[in-house]
Amino acid sequence: MFHTEHYTESKAQNYELVIRQLQALLEGESDRIANLSNSSALLNQFLDDINWVGFYVYRDGELVLGPFQGLPACVRIPLNRGVCGKAAAERTTVRVANVHEFPGHIACDAASQSEIVIPIVKDGELVGVLDIDSPLLDRFDEEDQHYLEKFVARLNLHL
Structure with missing residues (x-):
């Protein structure tokens, strides 16, 4: 089963480790809710200086709150509204230094x-977004973006 390891290496090495841990968590499981739940929990224990991490699932033309870690959140977000709606509509990562x-x-x-919001697109169709918030200004850099996009790509294989 899954064992938490300490993240004591470089940022890149730590991200590679968490992606391997994600693969171990998802291996053999096809339930979308279970996989999104474990993915948000894994990121929550891995990332420092965040106050919310989770998923919005695209359903009936809008984003609907999915599994997450953090305070209660907005339940429905229209496309093109807010950071999540923009990332979903444009199907591109949106990184905001100051919300x-x-x-x-x-x-x-x-x-x-x-x-930072990373869209999840599978077979050309929008699945949803990974949304991560931080209480710090400019928390997410290009390296975070690169590895979080790799994390979502790995997750996407199990959705």
Whole structure:
């Protein structure tokens, strides 16, 4: 089964380890809710300086709250609204250094200062988004983006 290891190496090595841990968690499981749940829990224990991590699932033309770790969140987000809606509509990662400067930001948690949202697209269809918030300004850099996109790509193999 899955064993937590300590993340004591470089940032890149730690991300590679968490992606291997994700693979071990998802191996042989095809239930989408179970896999999204374990993925959000894994990221929550791995990432420092975050206050929310989870998924919004694309359903009937909007994003609907899925498995997450953190405070209660907005349940439904229209496409093109907020950071999640923009990432979903454009099917591209959106990294925001200061959410208060993002037009139309949806403030579910007033403590959030920065955010990254990675779209999940499978066979050309939008599945949803991975959303991560931080109470720090400019928490997420290009390296975080690169590895979180790899994390989502690995997860996507099991959705």
